[in-house]
Amino acid sequence: MWRGRPRSWALGAGVGGGPRAQSALAQLRARLEGQLEAIRGAGRWKSERILTSKQGPRVSVEGRPGVILNFCANNYLGLSSHPEVIQAGLKVLEQFGAGLSSVRFICGTQSIHKALEEKIADFHQREDAILYPSCFDANAGLFEALLTPEDAVLSDELNHASIIDGIRLCKANKYRYGHLDMGDLEAKLREAQKHRLRLVATDGVFSMDGDIAPLREICQLAQKYKAVVFIDECHATGFLGPSGRGTDELLGVMDQVTIINSTLGKALGGASGGYTTGPRDLISLLRQQARPYLFSNSLPPAVVGCASKALDLLMESDAIAQSMAAKTLQFRSKMEAAGFTISGTEHPICPVMLGDARLASVMAEDMLKRGIYVIGFSYPVVPKGKARIRVQISAVHSEEDIDRCVEAFVEVGRQHGAIP
The missing domain is CATH 3.40.640.10 (Type I PLP-dependent aspartate aminotransferase-like (Major domain))
Incomplete structure (x- = not known):
């Protein structure tokens, strides 16, 4: 049935030639490019980092040397x-x-x-x-x-x-x-x-x-x-x-x-x-x-x-699950003492509230340069004006891992004026 049909017809150009369909495609591309540019311009672009290892408290990231401490996975118990x-x-x-x-x-x-x-x-x-x-x-x-x-x-x-x-x-x-x-x-x-x-x-x-x-x-x-x-x-x-x-x-x-x-x-x-x-x-x-x-x-x-x-x-055994509370408290208390605002209470989800989408994105990138994997969250994932870096504590993070994460946040936060 398809034999003899022009290639443009099979691709959806439409009966009677392709200019109208091509024009519609051009209009679609222009609209999409505008939407994507608006996302980039607002600092809300979500890039995907590529892992070259198993999920865990330490991961390998494509294009980054060495082992990276991972503080943004939902791997709460380290069982992945x-x-x-x-x-x-x-x-x-x-x-x-x-x-x-x-x-x-x-x-x-x-x-x-x-x-x-x-x-x-x-x-x-x-x-x-x-x-x-x-x-x-x-x-x-x-x-x-x-x-x-x-x-x-x-x-x-x-x-x-x-x-x-x-x-x-x-x-x-x-x-x-x-x-x-x-x-x-x-x-x-x-x-x-x-x-x-x-x-x-x-x-x-x-x-x-x-x-x-x-x-x-x-x-x-x-x-x-x-x-x-x-x-x-x-x-x-x-x-x-x-x-x-x-x-x-x-x-x-x-x-x-x-x-x-x-x-x-x-x-x-x-x-x-x-x-x-x-x-x-x-x-x-x-x-x-x-x-x-x-x-x-x-x-x-x-x-x-x-x-x-x-x-x-x-x-x-509930031993793994019960180790979460102390590690969560360690991160929250040290970050708040440094001047950061941490949303929520007593949960290993620890959102570091920053407000500005671009600031959250830039700080997350600078954290990666210091060997800490975190991600900035902004609209539409969270409401406008409530951008944040969501840190997630895992049972398999060590106390030293958590201290290193806090130290990197303090350094990057001061660099960008997020804390005094």
Whole structure:
């Protein structure tokens, strides 16, 4: 059928010649170039640094000599390069192959998928769990499957983009309450009483600011107004709480939070994958109706093996998770003593607030020259005027690593006038 067609036709030039299509392409290029130049001009350009090593507290960066201290990965427990985690992945890869070439309900469920879901539910002390390719997919799948136009969802205004996008996909009545503002949440819950089901949705830990949701107060309000509580635990699973179960364990409300979404791509091995855990009937509904689950390939076996071993290590001992608190305090206290403003409290996410996007970008580059890998965050990742360098402490950072990072920040900060 394609034989004899002009090449320009196959490329989309259109019937009757290509000038009009080429003109449209030229217009598109001009618009894109303008947008990209505006991003560069505002100091918000996000370059991707290339690692030539495993993820870890020390990495090799293409074009940079020597070993670089890494302070911006979500590798909270250092398990992404843990030898037992790697060996577990290799073993499963050999036994179960590279992938399933299918979605779960067609030809893509293996025994290891079911075993990991059972392990996740047991870890969170919930009835059941369902795996997704990422927690972004878990958030995209939950709200549309669960909520109807008869229902309401109440969302913290600083919730992660994946929660916001997931809520946009559903037809529920949408309420947004002020960040951590329990008075505003209560007012919105009162207003939402006319709806059948009320779901309060919040990050357990807000990844850009390192602050922790007031789950005790949220659960009290949910009980008062007969609402269901959902939390995204991506930046809490594995290391918050006495045994690393997360924000609900930390604040003593594990029996009051109904639905948890989280990730396997941060503390639990660092590869990819996400999940929902909660009531068995909800998980069954998601298997039937959650579009990211129904239309995405199964989680690769090696990822399943790595995550399963990471959970085993965590459930065997909480020693790794508990080492986080002292190291986090060390960094926060020394940076604040030097004159920096650190957002959040008592969490290994330590945003160094700078305000100006260009300053954050330039300081991050100068930190790399001193052997410290950090990244500047600016709009649209964070609000305009709230640019920062987000530092993340890992259990496998040594005290000497942390001191070296602080020293580099002080030197670069003074150079650029960020501190006296």
